[in-house]
Amino acid sequence: xxxxxxxxxxxxxxxxxxxxxxxxxxxxxxxxxxxxxxxxxxxxxxxxxxxxxxxxxxxxxxxxxxxxxxxxxxxxxxxxxxxxxxxxxxxxxxxxxxxxxxxxxxxxxxxxxxxxxxxxxxxxxxxxxxxxxxxxxxxxxxxxxxxxxxxxxxxxxxxxxxxxxxxxxxxxxxxxxxxxxxxxxxxxxxxxxxxxxxxxxxxxxxxxxxxxxxxxxxxxxxxxxxxxxxxxxxxxxxxxxxxxxxxxxxxxxxxxxxxxxxxxxxxxxxxxxxxxxxxxxxxxxxxxxxxxxxxxxxxxxxxxxxxxxxxxxxxxxxxxxxxxxxxxxxxxxxxxxxxxxxxxxxxxxxxxxxxxxxxxxxxxxxxxxxxxxxxxxxxxxxxxxxxxxxxxxxxxxxxxxxxxxxxxxxxxxxxxxxxxxxxxxxxxxxxxxxxxxxxxxxxxxxxxxxxxxxxxxxxxxxxxxxxxxxxxxxxxxxxxxxxxxxxxxxxxxxxxxxxxxxxxxxxxxxxxxxxxxxxxxxxxxxxxxxxxxxxxxxxxxxxxxxxxxxxxxxxxxxxxxxxxxxxxxxxxxxxxxxxxxxxxxxxxxxxxxxxxxxxxxxxxxxxxxxxxxxxxxxxxxxxxxxxxxxxxxxxxxxxxxxxxxxxxxxxxxxxxxxxxxxxxxx
Numbered sequence: 087x088x089x090x091x092x093x094x095x096x097x098x099x100x101x102x103x104x105x106x107x108x109x110x111x112x113x114x115x116x117x118x119x120x121x122x123x124x125x126x127x128x129x130x131x132x133x134x135x136x137x138x139x140x141x142x143x144x145x146x147x148x149x150x151x152x153x154x155x156x157x158x159x160x161x162x163x164x165x166x167x168x169x170x171x172x173x174x175x176x177x178x179x180x181x182x183x184x185x186x187x188x189x190x191x192x193x194x195x196x197x198x199x200x201x202x203x204x205x206x207x208x209x210x211x212x213x214x215x216x217x218x219x220x221x222x223x224x225x226x227x228x229x230x231x232x233x234x235x236x237x238x239x240x241x242x243x244x245x246x247x248x249x250x251x252x253x254x255x256x257x258x259x260x261x262x263x264x265x266x267x268x269x270x271x272x273x274x275x276x277x278x279x280x281x282x283x284x285x286x287x288x289x290x291x292x293x294x295x296x297x298x299x300x301x302x303x304x305x306x307x308x309x310x311x312x313x314x315x316x317x318x319x320x321x322x323x324x325x326x327x328x329x330x331x332x333x334x335x336x337x338x339x340x341x342x343x344x345x346x347x348x349x350x351x352x353x354x355x356x357x358x359x360x361x362x363x364x365x366x367x368x369x370x371x372x373x374x375x376x377x378x379x380x381x382x383x384x385x386x387x388x389x390x391x392x393x394x395x396x397x398x399x400x401x402x403x404x405x406x407x408x409x410x411x412x413x414x415x416x417x418x419x420x421x422x423x424x425x426x427x428x429x430x431x432x433x434x435x436x437x438x439x440x441x442x443x444x445x446x447x448x449x450x451x452x453x454x455x456x457x458x459x460x461x462x463x464x465x466x467x468x469x470x471x472x473x474x475x476x477x478x479x480x481x482x483x484x485x486x487x488x489x490x491x492x493x494x495x496x497x498x499x500x501x502x503x504x505x506x507x508x509x510x511x512x513x514x515x516x517x518x519x520x521x522x523x524x525x526x527x528x529x530x531x532x533x534x535x536x537x538x539x540x541x542x543x544x545x546x547x548x549x550x551x552x553x554x555x556x557x558x559x560x561x562x563x564x565x566x567x568x569x570x571x572x573x574x575x576x577x578x579x580x581x582x583x584x585x586x587x588x589x590x591x592x593x594x595x596x597x598x599x600x601x602x603x604x605x606x607x608x609x610x611x612x613x614x615x616x617x618x619x620x621x622x623x624x625x626x627x628x629x630x631x632x633x634x635x636x637x638x639x640x641x642x643x644x645x646x647x648x649x650x651x652x653x654x655x656x657x658x659x660x661x662x663x664x665x666x667x668x669x670x671x672x673x674x675x676x677x678x679x680x681x682x683x684x685x686x687x688x689x690x691x692x693x694x695x696x697x698x699x700x701x702x703x704x705x706x707x708x709x710x711x712x713x714x715x716x717x718x719x720x721x722x723x724x725x726x727x728x729x730x731x732x733x734x735x736x737x738x739x740x741x742x743x744x745x746x747x748x749x750x751x752x
Contacts, residue, residue, distance in 0.1 A: 090362050091382050093280070093291045105408065109203050109274060110329040112413045116140060116202060117337055121421050129431040135420035139499050140201050140413050146533050147197045147540055152190045155180060157636035159541075159548050161587045171580045176587075178565065178576045179548050182555065187269045195271040196398050197540065203274040204408040206398040207286075209294060210550045212558045213268040216261050224255035234258060267554045269547065275328055277395070284405050286395050293360040294395070299352055307385050317355045317380055355380050361393045396550060398543035400536045412499070412536075419495040426484050426491075433480045441475045448472065499532065541589040548587050556581050590637075605634040624650040 114120045115136040123130055151158060161179070163172035183189045192208065199206035223234070223245075231245050231254045245256035276295050283289035303314045360377045374393070378386035401410035439458060448471025449455065454464045455472070466472060559565075561579040609630050612622045628650055635646075 088382060090291075090360060090364075090377050091379065093362065094278070094293055094358055094360055105204070106275060106328060106330050108411060108414065110333045112136070112202050112411060112417070113330060113333040115417050115420055116413060117333070119333075119336070121424055123428065129428040129435070131424065131428050131431055133420045133423040133427060135423060135495060136413050136416045139416045139495070140198070143201060143412070143499070143533060143536065144194070144197045147537055148190075148194050150537055151193050151540065151544065154636070155184050155189060157590060157633075159545060159587055159589050161548075161552070161584055164582065164584075168582065171582065174574075174576050175552055175581060175584065177574065178555065179551050181576075182267050182551050183269060183548065186266050189269075192269055192271055193544075196543070199271070199274055200398045200400045200540070201412040204399065204411050205274075207272040207274075207277045208396050208398075208547060209268075209270045209272050209394050210396065210547060210554065211268055211394045212265065212554045214265045215263075217264045218259050218261055220257055220259055222255075222257045224253075226254045228252075228254065230254075231256075239263075265558065267551050269551070272395070275330055279407055282406075284407055286393055286397055286407070289361075289393070289407075290363045291360065292393060292395060293358050295356055295358050297354045298357040299354050301352065303355070303357065303380075303385075310383075310385055313383050314355075314380075317383060318353070357385075361390070394550075396543060396546045398540055400539055402539065416495060416499060419491050422491050423488060426488055430480065430484060433477075436477055440477055443473045443475055445471045545587050545589055549585060552581075552584055556583070599638075602634055602638045605630065605637065609634070 111120070118132045118134050118137060121132065159180075160176040161172045163169045183192075196206040196208060226234075226245075228247075231243075234240055235243055239261045240258050241261060242259040243256065244258070245254040247254050272294060277292070278295065279286065279289050279292040283292070286292055300314050300317065304311050307314070358377075358379050360379070362375055362377055363372050364375055365372045366375070373389050374391070376386070376388050376390045377384070397407070399407075399409040400412050403409045442455060444452070444455065445468070448466055448468050450465040450467060454462065464472065556578055559578055561577065561581075564575045564577045566575055609627070612618050612630075613627070628647060631647060640646075
C-alpha cells in the first residue's frame, strides 16, 4: 500500500505542477479575465478569441455527434446469422448512452474539456443499485402470502387476516434491481496518470480522486468505520480550492467556497480509486488491481481486467497521453488583438476628449474645464487661453495587423468565418454555389480531424458500454426500449463479444444532404432496373428508405413507414375486379367453346376410326366367309367322292343275282 500511495503522489505532483496552472490560465482567458489592463485609465476591452474559437469548434462537434445519434455509431454484423443481434446491440447501446445517461451533456463536457484541458476523460462502470417500492395486496390466501414471503425481492411484508372470510390483506416492500451502465465525465483535476504513459489501457498507474465526507465513506465501507473516523485532511485539500477550480467557478461565486464542515465528523477526505499494475504473487506475473484508499488506509483491492476510463485528445502528440492544448494556441492572438484594440479605443477616446493646455489666469472659473458637458460654457479672459494638446496619429498598420492576426488564428485553429457558417450566403456573380461549398469544406479540414478523433473516442465508449451490459445484465430478462417510436424488446441472450464498431461521420456544410441524395439516387436506380427489381424486395426497400430518413435526421420513421411483415395486402379496386371477373367469364366461355369443339372434333375422329375399323372387320369377315365357303365346297366334294367310293365298295362286295344281274345290298 505504501508503494501504491507513493506512485499516486508522484503522479499528483507532476500533474499539479504544470497542467493545473496551464488549465487555470486557459480558463481565465476563456472567461475574458485576461489579459488585464496596464492601468485604470486605459480601455478595459478584452478580445474573446479563446472563447469564440473554443465555442465554434465545440458547436460543430456537439451538433455533429448529438443531432442524429441513432445513426451515428453501429456494430457491424459478424455474419449473416448476426444481423438481428448486431442491430439490437446498436439500438440498446444508443439507448444506454443517450437516454439512461445524458449523452448530450456527456458529449458537450467531453468536447469542452478536450479543447481546454488537452484531454477529456470519462468513466464507464456498472452501477449496482436497487429501488424499493411499496405494494398493497388484498384477498390472498395463507398459501399465497407464504409464497410472497419466499420471494427474494420482497421484504417488510405485513398482512392481516379477515376473521370472517379468512383472506389476507396488507402491504409489502419490493426491491427492484435498477442497475445500469453509468458514464460520467471526470473533471480534469480529478484524473491522473503516470508520466510518459501514452495510453490509459497500458498505463502502470492511473487514478480518479474525489473528495468524500466521512459519513459517505462509512456508509460505503461500514467495516472500516474506526479507520475512517481517524482520517484527516492532508495536502490534497487543495482539490476543491485549486487554482483551476477557483478559476472555473469564479463567474458564479462571490466569495471563495471554503466548504468548511459544520461538525468535525462531516470533514472530507481525499478518496483515491487507483488502477495499478502489480506483481503481488511473486512469479505469477503482473496483474491489474483496483485499489481504493485514502493515503495509506486501504478500503478495497481486487483484480480487474481493464481500466474504466476513456480519453479524448483533440490534438494528439505521438507517444504522449496529453496532446496539444487547442485553446492555449489562441492566447497569443487574444493578447495581441486586445492590446491593439485597446490602443484604438484609447486613441479614439483621447481624440474625442483631448487634454487641454490653459494659460495661467486665462479662465475665470477653472472648474468649468473639468466638467466635460456637451455644450458647456467656459469663461475665458483672453481668446488664446485654452488650446488642445496635440495627439499623435494612430499607426496605420494597426488595422492591417488585426486582419493579419485574424488570418493567422484561422490557419492555426481551422476556425474561419466560412466554417462557422457566417458567409454561407456570400454567393455573387463571382462566386458560384459550388465554389462556396468547396471553401467551406476546405476550412473545416482541421475540424474533421478533431471530429474523427472524437469519433474514435466515442466508439471506444460504445464498446465498453456493450461489454459491461454483456457481462452484468441478466440475459434471461428482456428490456423494452423505445426505438424510433416503437417499443422493441431487447435480450442479450444471443449477443457475442464485440471489439469493433463503425462510425458514420458527416461534418460540413451540406454533407448530410448530399448523403441523403446519394441514397435516394440508389433507390431510384434499383427500382427502375428490370434486372435488379426481383432482388429489390419490399424488405430491402423498407431498409433503404429508413436508412435514408435516419441520415436525413428523421428518427421517428415508424410513424411514416410500416415494416413489410406488418402490412396487409392492398384491397383490389372494385372496377378492376369487375373488369377482371368479366374477362374471366369471357375467357371461361371461350375455353368451354374451345373444349366443346375439340370434343366434337375428337368424337368425329373416333367415329371415323370406328367406321374404318368396322369396314376392315367386314372385309375380314367376308374374306373368312369366302375361305370357309370354298373349304365347305371342297369338303362336300370330298364327302361325295368318299360316299361314292364307299357305295362302289359296298356294291362290289354284294353277290350278283341272276335275275337282275345286279348286286344286292342285303
